[in-house]
Amino acid sequence: xxxxxxxxxxxxxxxxxxxxxxxxxxxxxxxxxxxxxxxxxxxxxxxxxxxxxxxxxxxxxxxxxxxxxxxxxxxxxxxxxxxxxxxxxxxxxxxxxxxxxxxxxxxxxxxxxxxxxxxxxxxxxxxxxxxxxxxxxxxxxxxxxxxxxxxxxxxxxxxxxxxxxxxxxxxxxxxxxxxxxxxxxxxxxxxxxxxxxxxxxxxxxxxxxxxxxxxxxxxxxxxxxxxxxxxxxx
Amino acid sequence: xxxxxxxxxxxxxxxxxxxxxxxxxxxxxxxxxxxxxxxxxxxxxxxxxxxxxxxxxxxxxxxxxxxxxxxxxxxxxxxxxxxxxxxxxxxxxxxxxxxxxxxxxxxxxxxxxxxxxxxxxxxxxxxxxxxxxxxxxxxxxxxxxxxxxxxxxxxxxxxxxxxxxxxxxxxxxxxxxxxxxxxxxxxxxxxxxxxxxxxxxxxxxxxxxxxxxxxxxxxxxxxxxxxxxxxxxx
Numbered sequence: 001x002x003x004x005x006x007x008x009x010x011x012x013x014x015x016x017x018x019x020x021x022x023x024x025x026x027x028x029x030x031x032x033x034x035x036x037x038x039x040x041x042x043x044x045x046x047x048x049x050x051x052x053x054x055x056x057x058x059x060x061x062x063x064x065x066x067x068x069x070x071x072x073x074x075x076x077x078x079x080x081x082x083x084x085x086x087x088x089x090x091x092x093x094x095x096x097x098x099x100x101x102x103x104x105x106x107x108x109x110x111x112x113x114x115x116x117x118x119x120x121x122x123x124x125x126x127x128x129x130x131x132x133x134x135x136x137x138x139x140x141x142x143x144x145x146x147x148x149x150x151x152x153x154x155x156x157x158x159x160x161x162x163x164x165x166x167x168x169x170x171x172x173x174x175x176x177x178x179x180x181x182x183x184x185x186x187x188x189x190x191x192x193x194x195x196x197x198x199x200x201x202x203x204x205x206x207x208x209x210x211x212x213x214x215x216x217x218x219x220x221x222x223x224x225x226x227x228x229x230x231x232x233x234x
Numbered sequence: 235x236x237x238x239x240x241x242x243x244x245x246x247x248x249x250x251x252x253x254x255x256x257x258x259x260x261x262x263x264x265x266x267x268x269x270x271x272x273x274x275x276x277x278x279x280x281x282x283x284x285x286x287x288x289x290x291x292x293x294x295x296x297x298x299x300x301x302x303x304x305x306x307x308x309x310x311x312x313x314x315x316x317x318x319x320x321x322x323x324x325x326x327x328x329x330x331x332x333x334x335x336x337x338x339x340x341x342x343x344x345x346x347x348x349x350x351x352x353x354x355x356x357x358x359x360x361x362x363x364x365x366x367x368x369x370x371x372x373x374x375x376x377x378x379x380x381x382x383x384x385x386x387x388x389x390x391x392x393x394x395x396x397x398x399x400x401x402x403x404x405x406x407x408x409x410x411x412x413x414x415x416x417x418x419x420x421x422x423x424x425x426x427x428x429x430x431x432x433x434x435x436x437x438x439x440x441x442x443x444x445x446x447x448x449x450x451x452x453x454x455x456x457x458x459x460x461x462x463x464x465x466x467x468x
């Protein structure tokens with residue numbers, strides 16, 4: 001059986017405002033697109049944060065970033081690579097000025113795994129479908145230019161799949177022992193999400209869950225004590 | 235117009251041996267799958283390295299890794315995070331024991347961008363199609379558990395897309411100024427490539443090249459002097 005993946009950008013969402021019912025708004029689009037049980041819905045952090053009212057105005061960026069930071073991992077000039085309360089390590093602790101009004105910054109959701117779980121419950125209730133949900137954000141990486149989408153929230157699918165104990169077709173242990181499945185899906189969804197935010201979500205069909213149980217995006221955060229690059233005092 | 239991406243795992247390749255004509259072997263599969271001009275073919279490093287004879291036998295892993303290393307970025311126990319001659323930073327300098335014979339290690343291609351370009355030329359000649367090609371490898375990341383596919387070779391499409399100067403729909407500068415397009419495609423292809431190497435390639439249709447010129451995977455390597463995490467002497 002040939003494995004085929006299909007990823008559709010979800011268009012037509014209105015500009016999201018604090019208090020909007022994102023599950024309701026996305027459900028309409030998902031119904032139009034013919035979503036099916038087993039599909040995964042990828043949603044950008046930005047619309048989740050807006051709907052949850054995670055916006056601040058009238059403050060300096062540096063102060064907002066400081067409030068969202070639990071550890072400064074690296075700093076150069078105005079750029080701060082910071083660990084957030086979630087354990088995520090990213091530029092400006094996830095504080096972002098794009099695709100929001102002038103003078104406003106968006107913050108990461110308080111509990112992105114919880115946000116994903118609530119969307120999943122909303123889709124289940126409204127559509128009668130068992131859908132996976134990931135919340136994506138756009139992160140830079142050490143050593144490599146450019147950004148890719150990663151999964152900061154996850155519900156209804158495995159986020160990290162542990163293949164230890166499985167073998168390749170030479171019966172040798174697989175080198176890639178843990179696959180960051182939710183990050184692969186997030187990066188893939190970045191290919192259909194418009195960079196100007198007109199397409200803030202995607203429907204992904206055909207993901208092989210690799211027989212793993214559902215997990216959370218928190219499973220993708222390497223514990224600080226195992227991390228060779230988590231510098232700075234917490 | 236709804237943006238849709240379709241990714242198909244390419245099955246049925248024989249076990250690749252040194253000297254095999256990978257372009258020829260993949261062309262047959264691509265013809266069967268109905269490849270079209272504009273599609274992108276993602277191929278794992280492992281089969282490229284095998285076809286190019288980048289295998290070593292009868293030596294200790296540590297010695298082989300040392301030979302492939304130009305800079306040790308971090309080390310813990312047996313794990314070496316090393317910079318390769320290409321500027322890639324990855325575990326064991328890309329030396330890998332999975333999906334090769336016992337006692338054998340695979341090395342990264344000498345020039346992965348050149349490997350991609352040769353495959354692209356082969357597809358053009360054999361199929362009469364203008365296809366993008368990326369060579370993928372599976373890398374770990376600081377701060378996050380698990381591996382994702384990245385692009386270590388690229389031809390016929392932009393690898394990094396610079397969006398500086400473009401604006402969001404609030405007319406504010408886009409925060410994600412450089413998009414690692416080839417890495418997004420690589421990660422997406424990881425969703426259909428079997429982890430036991432029976433599916434070492436994928437056909438990706440529907441990539442938006444974002445109006446950028448073709449590039450090389452070398453464009454995705456951050457210059458050491460701009461990198462906050464490139465430790466160690468070269």
